[in-house]
Amino acid sequence: xxxxxxxxxxxxxxxxxxxxxxxxxxxxxxxxxxxxxxxxxxxxxxxxxxxxxxxxxxxxxxxxxxxxxxxxxxxxxxxxxxxxxxxxxxxxxxxxxx
Numbered sequence: 001x002x003x004x005x006x007x008x009x010x011x012x013x014x015x016x017x018x019x020x021x022x023x024x025x026x027x028x029x030x031x032x033x034x035x036x037x038x039x040x041x042x043x044x045x046x047x048x049x050x051x052x053x054x055x056x057x058x059x060x061x062x063x064x065x066x067x068x069x070x071x072x073x074x075x076x077x078x079x080x081x082x083x084x085x086x087x088x089x090x091x092x093x094x095x096x097x098x
Contacts, residue, residue, distance in 0.1 A: 001038070001056040003083040004063050007049040014075030025051075028070075035069065036062050050076075054083070 010018065017024055029039045032055070041054040057063040060082070067080050084092075 001058055002060070002063075003040070003085070004055045004057060005081045005083050006051075006053040006055055006067070007045075007079045007081075008051045008053070008070070008076045009048065009078075010050045010076050011074065014073075017075060032066060035066050037066050049079075 025042070029042070032039055036058060038056040039053060040056055041052075043052045044050065045052055055063070055066075057066070063080060067078050070076060070078055
């Protein structure tokens with residue numbers, strides 16, 4: 001499984017929905033799980049992004065499908081990044097690249 005970081009920013013409709021039903025966050029997590037993605041951690045943020053999610057998915061196509069499905073709702077925008085464990089990164093560099 002690959003780890004991904006998803007930053008999301010709510011639009012006006014998403015903020016109103018969350019205000020009216022805070023449990024919607026947990027409902028969306030269940031929807032992600034049904035699409036094959038595991039929510040490892042979730043944080044509410046202050047600043048330009050509203051939420052940080054650490055997710056696991058079998059591949060980038062699954063993650064792309066999830067990001068597209070969420071974005072198509074029109075309630076939020078996402079930025080998704082692949083996260084590489086530091087030990088794996090060091091191992092991949094071997095004796096260095098230079």
